[in-house]
Amino acid sequence: MRLLVILLIVAFAVPAYAVISAPLSLFWQAFTAIGMLVAANILVRLRDYRWALVMMGLSVLASSRYMWWRLTETLPIGQGFNAWDIFWACGLIVAELYAYMILVLGFVQTAWPLHRKPEPLPADPAQWPTVDVFIPSYNEPLQIVRPTVLAALALDWPQDKLNIYLLDDGRREEFRQFCEEVGVTHLTRSDNKYAKAGNINAALQRTGGEFIAIFDCDHIPVRSFLQMTMGTMIADPRVSLVQTPHHFFSPDPFERNLNTFRKVPNEGELFYGLIQDGNDSWDASFFCGSCAVLRRQTLDEIGGIATDTVTEDAHTSLRMHARGWKSAYINIPQAAGLATESLSAHIGQRIRWARGMAQIFRVDNPMTMRGLKLGQRLCYTNAMMHFFYGLPRLIFLTSPLAYLLLGADIIKAQGWMVLAYAAPHVLLATITNSRLQGRYRHSFWAEIYETVLAPFIIAPTLLAVLNPKLGKFNVTAKGGIVDRDYFDKDIARPYYVLFLLNLAGLSVGIGRLLLGNPHPDTVLLNLGWTAYNLLIIGGALAVASEKRQVREAVRVRTRIPAAIAAEPGGTAHLTDTLDVSYGGAALQAPEGLSVQPGQRLQVLLMPQRSDVWIDAVVRRSGHRMIAVEYEALSIAQESALVQALFGRADAWMQWRDRQDVDRPLHAFGEVAQNGLRGARAFFRWAFGALLHRAGDRAARSSSA
Amino acid sequence: MRTLKPLIAFAAAALAATTTLAAAEPATATATDTAAVSAPAAATTPVAGAASSRTLSLRDLGMLYSLKLRTVFGQASLPLNLRSDQIVTGANLELRYAHSPSLRFDLSHLSVYVNDQLLRTIPLSAESASGATAQIPIDPRLLLPNNQIRFELVAHYAKPNECEDPAHTTLWADISNESRITLNFASLPQTPKLENLPAPLFDAGDERRVQLPFVFAGSPDTTTLKAAGVVAGWFGAQSAYRGADFPVSFGPLPDSHAVLFVIGSGPWPGLERLGARHEPSVSVVENPTSPGHELLVFSAADADGLVTAAEALALGKLTLRGSEATIGDLQLPAPRQPWVGPQWIDPSQPFRLADGAIGPMTVTGLMPGPIGFEFSLPPDLYPLSDSSVLVTLKYRAAPVSAVSSSLNVLFNEQFIGGVSLDRQNGGKVVDRSSTLKLTVPFGLLRAHNRLDAQYHFRRDTNSACQDFDVTALQGSVDPESTVEIRHYAHFAEMPALEKFAAGGYPYSRLSDLGETTVVLPAAPVEEDISAALIALGHLGRWTRDAATRVSITTTDGLASIKDRDLLLVGRLDRLGLPEDWTTRMPLRLNGQQVELAPIGTLRVFNERWLRGHDVGAAREHASRVLVDAGQRFAAIEGFESPLQRGRSVVLLTAGRDGDVRDAALALTDAGTSQFIHGSLAIMQGSKLSGYELGVHYDVGHLPWWFALRRWFYLHPYLIWPTALLLVIILGSVVMGLMRRRAAQRLAHKT
Structure with missing residues (x-):
């Protein structure tokens, strides 16, 4: 097998080398570029997955051809170029090499999403192993933790084999009482060393279940979680980890501020929808800290959760893989939580991930670590390299400025020639990725996601690579609910600096063109690039224009069977909910029941499974709809609500199906629209701030 | 001995002509040393002083363009080489010149020198400005086998003590390359001697194409032709750039020098004695049909012997003494390796330009000529990259040169690069060489190449009256300068x-x-x-x-x-x-x-x-x-x-x-x-x-990787179909492999 692969690589490499390195004139390169693009546009219409692999190959060839040409013919070395040119050119070429590497590794990683199905459990529940559920918490309010604990209690698993532990690093009395009340174990320790990792490791010492299911305290599992995951564990004793996706039922800052919730796949979906599934083919799916089951035997073998880095999850599974343990990924959302609420909190979280991955890259580099297979090395490397996008992204956003503003010749080539080489490189990558990732990431959106984060993750990642101990940054999370529309000018500062720079570049470039530049094609190329950058940065500015968050408890627009009784023990009218939240529900008004606002009644959610009636007060009625607000809930009632809201096995299954399919041009239109919107928001804020400042000054001078 | 006397007299005269100017007319010279020559008496019937005349234009002497004399003191020179079997009896230079009409004619003149001896100083005048001709007789005693004719212009446009720009554009004179030198010769009969070879059949002093008939007794067989071919190759090597023409005659002897191939006894009267030999031999004899001309005779018992004789000559294995040499046993050298020879640069190591210098590597003056280098490259040298041929020129220029002075480099008369000699750092000291690296475009490469480093000095014209000495403007190319050839096939x-x-x-x-x-x-x-x-x-x-x-x-x-x-x-x-x-x-x-x-x-x-x-x-x-x-x-x-x-x-x-x-x-x-x-x-x-x-x-042969790239370069329309085909095959194979892997993963086998 291995020999076959090597032979194949050699047989492919020789002609590929020739195709990549043959020098061509502009005419023939353009001919080749058009040929490749036509081929890709035909291939993308062929449904068999084989053609997706062919497109990956073609895309890699086109990009390799471009990179070969860039490296051998366009570096501004030699006479007529100064150190300044070389400096800029080095930056750009490093960024391009990085992008190329990520492209190729990404193809390897996602070449074959495994689509693993859950394994059936043994028929006899007596053979099912014992499971400990860990819910670590540090400073989250009890409000957030309650549903998670209640949902964990309702997991479908023999009660004698299921132990729930709330690992409270905050050592809060309120939590202890709650635990006692619902009957879960409240575990604390004397210090907070190693944060979450230390918390879990401490709990491992004091518990004994064969398997550990870990949920972040705001990730509410559905009842079937263990049914879905444990089968794989039992079927293969070498599997040490079964991971499921992290699903969010509230919009993250991107979705909220760009108004794309449930329309455009969010930032995390590519990872959980495709990459982890692709990793699974290479036995390289890794632990994401929550919504996963771990094997205690393995944890004991590697000395518990890794504590050397701030992304203990990925690091832990890397060590498991290095020991020869396997992992599995089941691509069915089996838990859901609230997305980060503000952009600053979101950025803070991503900084932690980026820093942690960079730390692992230094501490246990997957390319050199012993015990890994090649596929695992490549997948882990890509997962870590991905977080180094900060600098390359900034370089791409500023490179045309080196030419337009500073006059540096960063590419030693004619504008048309650059186009003839770069067009197949960029377009084939876009078309191919659209085909592969279309359901999980729309074209061009990555640019916005990365641009927003890039300025903030450069320093943490670079410092962590220099020294894993460095690079601890805190972005102050504003937290809580965004109660008004506002422009987060602190977060947005890097974006508007970039925006203004690019705007200056655009003006200077147009000026150059009008004044008659000897290389109009080069100027045009750079102008086009700058215009594109402006749209992307505009998108980032739009993200930084925080929108007001309505409401307190997130509403889940979902249809659940329900029953209404006008008084306790009275006639139950069957109906359906319109939407449900933690504080109330909207129900379809059943025939023959009339209610008035203020009237008290009882609601039973999912009557086929539950008999816990919830007391509620009617707030509005009419239009064949009744809106009720719950009264104070007992534990049993709250549990029933949690079950109905979050615990249904199929609660999150259909979410992905609702989204639009990617159409690159359409996606570009959306990105562009957001770019323009962001630009408008920025100008409105900028003029407002200027007027305000002028007003202040006027006021001060008049008072003086 | 009576017959010998004139011969010796001519020999002595030739000696005199090459060394001193003291000897008078050849006929008047007497010499008594008879021991030096032992030529066969029968072969020599010299005819003294067969007169001839030749007119050469400066174009014939290699001046493709008019000579341009510039600045207050402009110089130009050209070589004049003469055959050693002729003696010049009279010479005349018809000088055609023109000059600036704006000179101060009382201070301006043009001088002509032969071998540093002043021939004539021509005062310049308003009448001669638009073109004039001067007849200047040359004393034949001044002429040596290798001569230099030099022209010097002294020109001024200002009065003495007035300010003058020594490089002013008005200071010019042109000497037309249509100017002629007429030479009258008397031929100088010599005793045929092997020592003189290849002279007189080929004389390095003659710039014309070599004309040397080959004579066979009837239509030759291919073996005889090989002998002739070896001899032709040898003369071709001697004549170098002049080229060589070898007319062929199947019998009759021409009225000139010739090469003769004899098997057994030839049909030619007067040469019968050559046929008596069994051993291959090479001899020089007087041409019986044209006295004063020599025959180079290859003779042997059979055609193979002729080849041996020819090879002995061409390999330099012949004892060149007397009028005849015989060859006993000849060992051929081992077969040659490709492109091994002193004329080709060895591409495996950098070529020191100094080894190819055709003149001094330091030049002086405001408008110095180029510093030239010549070298030959194997014609099938095929660079594998754009920077395969790299010239590293190390140069030093005098610090007095002004802003915008430059050094330009030409490869086969095509400009390939240059450097400004501005000293931005204000340095007034030149104590080490600067380096200029140039890559030579593939298309400029020839078998024989010339590289010229041309200094263009500028004088600071802001202070016109400043004392200025043009000889302080000097530039040189270091002998360490190299031509390197890397990545070639x-x-x-x-x-x-x-x-x-x-x-x-x-x-x-x-x-x-x-x-x-x-x-x-x-x-x-x-x-x-x-x-x-x-x-x-x-x-x-x-x-x-x-x-x-x-x-x-x-x-x-x-x-x-x-x-x-x-x-x-x-x-x-x-x-x-x-x-x-x-x-x-x-x-x-x-x-x-x-x-x-x-x-x-x-x-x-x-x-x-x-x-x-x-x-x-x-x-x-x-x-x-x-x-x-x-x-x-x-x-x-x-x-x-x-x-x-x-x-x-x-x-x-x-x-x-x-x-x-x-x-x-x-x-x-x-x-x-x-x-x-x-x-x-x-x-x-x-x-x-x-x-x-x-x-x-x-x-x-090209390296496989380059051959592959070149093939696609020559078939560019096949690149994307090939790419597509490749990835389709690869896609199918990867599909199979990944499907297998997935099945194994899901069956919990891997």
Whole structure:
């Protein structure tokens, strides 16, 4: 097998080398570029997955051809170029090499999403192993933790084999009482060393279940979680980890501020929808800290959760893989939580991930670590390299400025020639990725996601690579609910600096063109690039224009069977909910029941499974709809609500199906629209701030 | 001894002429030393003072353009070399000149020197400004075998003590290259002596093409021809850039120097004694039909002996003493390795430019001439990257030169780079060399290359009256400067007649012509043999080695030739080649008609769009020339050998009314050979045109990776289909592999 692969690589490499390195004139390169693009546009219409692999190959060839040409013919070395040119050119070429590497590794990683199905459990529940559920918490309010604990209690698993532990690093009395009340174990320790990792490791010492299911305290599992995951564990004793996706039922800052919730796949979906599934083919799916089951035997073998880095999850599974343990990924959302609420909190979280991955890259580099297979090395490397996008992204956003503003010749080539080489490189990558990732990431959106984060993750990642101990940054999370529309000018500062720079570049470039530049094609190329950058940065500015968050408890627009009784023990009218939240529900008004606002009644959610009636007060009625607000809930009632809201096995299954399919041009239109919107928001804020400042000054001078 | 006296007198006079100016007329000199010469008495009947005259223009002396004298003190010089078997009895310089009309004529004049002796100072005047002629007699006693004629201009436009810009544009005088030198000679009869070889048959002092008849007793066999070929190659090497013409005679002796091949006893009266020998021998004798001329005679009992004699001469194994040398046993040196020889740069190591310097490497003055270097590269040197040929020029320029002074570098007269000599850092000290690195474009490479470093000094004109000494402006090139050749292969896209015309490629690869066969018509005539000998002389010029392993055959023996490059000589209608040959020839005979090989439209398209050759236009032009010429033309054709792939044929040929010698002679004339290129050269009268006709083959080896890239470069329309095919295959294989892996994963096997 291995020999076959090597032979194949050699047989492919020789002609590929020739195709990549043959020098061509502009005419023939353009001919080749058009040929490749036509081929890709035909291939993308062929449904068999084989053609997706062919497109990956073609895309890699086109990009390799471009990179070969860039490296051998366009570096501004030699006479007529100064150190300044070389400096800029080095930056750009490093960024391009990085992008190329990520492209190729990404193809390897996602070449074959495994689509693993859950394994059936043994028929006899007596053979099912014992499971400990860990819910670590540090400073989250009890409000957030309650549903998670209640949902964990309702997991479908023999009660004698299921132990729930709330690992409270905050050592809060309120939590202890709650635990006692619902009957879960409240575990604390004397210090907070190693944060979450230390918390879990401490709990491992004091518990004994064969398997550990870990949920972040705001990730509410559905009842079937263990049914879905444990089968794989039992079927293969070498599997040490079964991971499921992290699903969010509230919009993250991107979705909220760009108004794309449930329309455009969010930032995390590519990872959980495709990459982890692709990793699974290479036995390289890794632990994401929550919504996963771990094997205690393995944890004991590697000395518990890794504590050397701030992304203990990925690091832990890397060590498991290095020991020869396997992992599995089941691509069915089996838990859901609230997305980060503000952009600053979101950025803070991503900084932690980026820093942690960079730390692992230094501490246990997957390319050199012993015990890994090649596929695992490549997948882990890509997962870590991905977080180094900060600098390359900034370089791409500023490179045309080196030419337009500073006059540096960063590419030693004619504008048309650059186009003839770069067009197949960029377009084939876009078309191919659209085909592969279309359901999980729309074209061009990555640019916005990365641009927003890039300025903030450069320093943490670079410092962590220099020294894993460095690079601890805190972005102050504003937290809580965004109660008004506002422009987060602190977060947005890097974006508007970039925006203004690019705007200056655009003006200077147009000026150059009008004044008659000897290389109009080069100027045009750079102008086009700058215009594109402006749209992307505009998108980032739009993200930084925080929108007001309505409401307190997130509403889940979902249809659940329900029953209404006008008084306790009275006639139950069957109906359906319109939407449900933690504080109330909207129900379809059943025939023959009339209610008035203020009237008290009882609601039973999912009557086929539950008999816990919830007391509620009617707030509005009419239009064949009744809106009720719950009264104070007992534990049993709250549990029933949690079950109905979050615990249904199929609660999150259909979410992905609702989204639009990617159409690159359409996606570009959306990105562009957001770019323009962001630009408008920025100008409105900028003029407002200027007027305000002028007003202040006027006021001060008049008072003086 | 009476007969000897005049001879000795002339010898002494020649000696005098080369050393002192004291000797008077040759006839008056007396000498009594008789011991020095022991020439066979029968061979010498010298005729004293056969007078001749020759007029040379400065163009003939190598001045392609007028000499330009500039600045307050402008100089120019040119060489004048004379044959050593002639003595100048009178000489005159007809000087044609023009100069600036804006000079102060009382302070301006033009001086002419021969060998640093002042001949004449011509005062400049308003009348002579627009052009004048001056007749200046030259004392023949001033003339040596190698002479230098120098012109000096002293010109001023300002009065003494007035401010003057020494480099002012008004300070000029031009000397036309139509100026003539008329020389009257008396020939200087000499005793035929081997020591003098190659003189007088070839004299380095003569800039003209060498003219040396080869004489055979009747039509020679191929072995005799090989001997002649070796000798022709040797003379070709001697004559170098002059070229050599070898007319052939089957019997009659010419009235000039000649080379004679004798087996047994020849038919020539007066030379019978040469036939008596059994051992191969080389001798020089007086030409019995033309006194004062010499015959170089190769004689042996059989043709193989002649080859031995010729090889001994060419290899320098002959004891050059007296008038005759015999050869006993001759050991040939080992076969040569490709491109090994003093004339080719060894590409494996950097070439020190100092080894190729053709003049001083330091120049002086405001407008100094170039610092020139010459070197030869194997014609099949094929650079594998854009920067394969790298010139590292280390130079030093005097710190007094002003802003915008520069050093420019020309490669084969094409500008390839330069550097401004501005000293931005304000340094006033030059104590080390600066370095200028240049890459030479592939297209500029020739077999013989010239690199010129040209200083352009500027004087600071802001302070006009500042004391300024032009001799302080100096520039030099360090001997450590190099030409480096990296990443190369020995490879050539053929047919490339330009590589044959300059470089003798592909035959010159082995300097003993170890893979060369000359093919003559079944019954060669004098012209055919002459053309073949001229061609071998041409090869000798490039190999500078003895052609000991060349083979010569006729078209009858074509079938038995294996693994050799062929040099085919003969008129189209007399060649009688088989059909598989004629189909390959770009120009061939179809019945009585001369026609160009037909070419497909696809190939025309290919040539047009991939190689940038307009084959259609070339064919059209060639057809027109052929129609104009009727059958009166000569031609050189290059094509791949039908006998073996990767082997070349060069055919020297002519139409029915043409002369094959013209084709061969075109190689020896710099004026025509520069136009030979591609696969066909047609010569009509003195006009020659080269054509690229779109049929190609490759000679040599490229590294596989480069060959692969080149193949795609030549078939660019196949790149994306190949890419697509590759990825389709790869996609299917990966599909299978990944499906298997997935199944194993899901079955919990991996």
